[in-house]
Amino acid sequence: MPERAEIEAAVIEILAKQLLLPPSDVAPGALVDGLGLDSLGKVEAIFALEERFNIHVPFNANEPDRPDLDFSSLPSIVAGVQRLIAQRSE
Amino acid sequence: MRRVVVTGIGTVNALAMDVGGTFQAFREGRCGIGALGFRDAERLTIRIGAEVRDWRPEAHFVERDLPLLDRVTQYALVAGAEAVAMAGLPEGLGARGGVILGTAAGGIQTWEDSYRAVFSEGRNRVSPLVVPRLMHNAPASHLSIRFGLMGPVLAVSSACASANHAMGLAFQQVRSGVADVMLTGGAEAMLCFGGVKAWEGLRVLAPDACRPFSLGRKGLVIGDGAGVLVFEAEEHARARGAKVLAEVAGFGMTADAGDIVAPSGNGAARAMRAALADAGMAADEVGYINAHGTGTLVNDRSEAAAIHTVFAAPPPVSSTKAMHGHAIGATGALEAMACIMALNEDLLPPTIGFETPDPDCALDVVANVARPGHVEAVLSNAFAFGGLNAVVAFRRA
Numbered sequence: 001m002p003e004r005a006e007i008e009a010a011v012i013e014i015l016a017k018q019l020l021l022p023p024s025d026v027a028p029g030a031l032v033d034g035l036g037l038d039s040l041g042k043v044e045a046i047f048a049l050e051e052r053f054n055i056h057v058p059f060n061a062n063e064p065d066r067p068d069l070d071f072s073s074l075p076s077i078v079a080g081v082q083r084l085i086a087q088r089s090e
Numbered sequence: 091m092r093r094v095v096v097t098g099i100g101t102v103n104a105l106a107m108d109v110g111g112t113f114q115a116f117r118e119g120r121c122g123i124g125a126l127g128f129r130d131a132e133r134l135t136i137r138i139g140a141e142v143r144d145w146r147p148e149a150h151f152v153e154r155d156l157p158l159l160d161r162v163t164q165y166a167l168v169a170g171a172e173a174v175a176m177a178g179l180p181e182g183l184g185a186r187g188g189v190i191l192g193t194a195a196g197g198i199q200t201w202e203d204s205y206r207a208v209f210s211e212g213r214n215r216v217s218p219l220v221v222p223r224l225m226h227n228a229p230a231s232h233l234s235i236r237f238g239l240m241g242p243v244l245a246v247s248s249a250c251a252s253a254n255h256a257m258g259l260a261f262q263q264v265r266s267g268v269a270d271v272m273l274t275g276g277a278e279a280m281l282c283f284g285g286v287k288a289w290e291g292l293r294v295l296a297p298d299a300c301r302p303f304s305l306g307r308k309g310l311v312i313g314d315g316a317g318v319l320v321f322e323a324e325e326h327a328r329a330r331g332a333k334v335l336a337e338v339a340g341f342g343m344t345a346d347a348g349d350i351v352a353p354s355g356n357g358a359a360r361a362m363r364a365a366l367a368d369a370g371m372a373a374d375e376v377g378y379i380n381a382h383g384t385g386t387l388v389n390d391r392s393e394a395a396a397i398h399t400v401f402a403a404p405p406p407v408s409s410t411k412a413m414h415g416h417a418i419g420a421t422g423a424l425e426a427m428a429c430i431m432a433l434n435e436d437l438l439p440p441t442i443g444f445e446t447p448d449p450d451c452a453l454d455v456v457a458n459v460a461r462p463g464h465v466e467a468v469l470s471n472a473f474a475f476g477g478l479n480a481v482v483a484f485r486r487a
Contacts, residue, residue, distance in 0.1 A: 039388075040351060043293050056135070061293040062309040062387040 098177025140415025192252025313415020317423025340369025383409020
């Protein structure tokens with residue numbers, strides 16, 4: 001199971017790539033709404049997380065209020081990815 | 091310019107393999123969506139769709155012809171035969187007849203089977219007929235061959251608006267005098283492993299049901315099928331004593347020139363206004379709108395707002411995709427049939443699976459049960475990925 005710091009770095013790298021920003025511009029505590037990620041960028045970021053960690057993120061764009069992975073902030077994404085990785089290895 | 095009328099319709103879809111059965115399903119509010127049954131469906135996250143069930147190609151075609159016919163073409167030919175028979179079209183139309191048919195994915199099953207053979211199964215050869223089988227114009231070309239139509243024949247591909255764009259262009263061919271008769275509509279056979287796998291990635295498919303304009307909607311459900319309509323110059327139809335089902339009154343098309351997937355709303359409103367203007371139709375003549383109504387959060391909100399922009403007092407609205415699924419490049423043709431039923435039977439087809447009105451979609455939705463209502467004119471909306479909008483206006487004959 002990867003360390004939290006490794007997951008956090010990967011989430012930052014993936015979001016930064018979608019946002020066309022250097023990773024240093026994405027703060028570890030950032031709120032996703034404040035980053036300006038559009039709907040396709042979000043779908044691509046989720047795909048990148050799935051590929052990177054071999055997880056399945058059950059996200060439906062039509063239910064943003066009831067996400068299985070809380071995509072609202074960097075810490076919540078990292079926590080969600082940790083949970084999905086743990087489920088995978090169960 | 092000449093008036094254009096509809097003299098025949100035909101369809102194959104998840105509800106029925108003909109117009110009679112489809113209209114009966116519209117009247118009853120029956121759902122054609124169910125568990126997907128094709129190869130590898132168990133590897134998908136989304137496992138529902140509006141498939142044409144119990145499709146037996148050998149019941150419709152001789153064995154010798156089948157290697158040339160992807161399912162998308164099979165559906166188009168069976169629907170086309172029904173439409174031509176209903177219209178009672180004479181033979182020998184030649185260059186005065188044509189075909190413009192929409193499809194988004196063409197022979198996608200043929201792509202899939204052929205790639206599977208060479209990549210997955212390590213085979214070195216595929217059928218020599220792969221190219222004519224998978225090409226997007228195969229359905230249109232086979233219809234032209236079957237019925238001897240030698241004028242304007244082509245395929246139109248604009249994702250979810252393909253059939254509406256096809257009908258609009260066919261309408262213009264007849265109205266301007268280029269052709270007397272056009273077969274038009276759309277055909278789609280997206281429901282195979284690769285087709286659904288691709289759509290899954292966008293995260294817009296519903297896992298349970300299609301509930302356009304309702305709270306609790308979770309996205310769209312893909313459907314398969316074809317709808318073919320006979321568009322004919324009114325003078326041509328009257329001269330041969332054909333029964334007229336409806337007038338094709340106008341067509342409007344616009345592009346958002348904005349986001350590749352998110353609708354602008356403005357482009358949709360401009361397309362509805364353009365169709366009304368083309369038809370010489372006042373907004374208050376429209377008694378029913380067959381909405382694009384995909385059942386996604388974004389489309390339905392955006393479309394509802396666009397309808398309110400165009401109509402001070404919007405007429406009743408429904409999306410029949412809740413019954414026949416979103417047949418992508420064919421869906422506009424299936425929805426045109428729902429419009430023709432409304433005009434001929436004074437019965438508005440419902441949006442089934444409707445649970446609770448969404449305050450963000452403040453429309454008079456024909457919810458769950460078909461609603462009686464006299465209708466003189468209707469609009470049929472289609473708004474595609476790529477920001478392409480196409481609206482057809484029909485009038486009572």
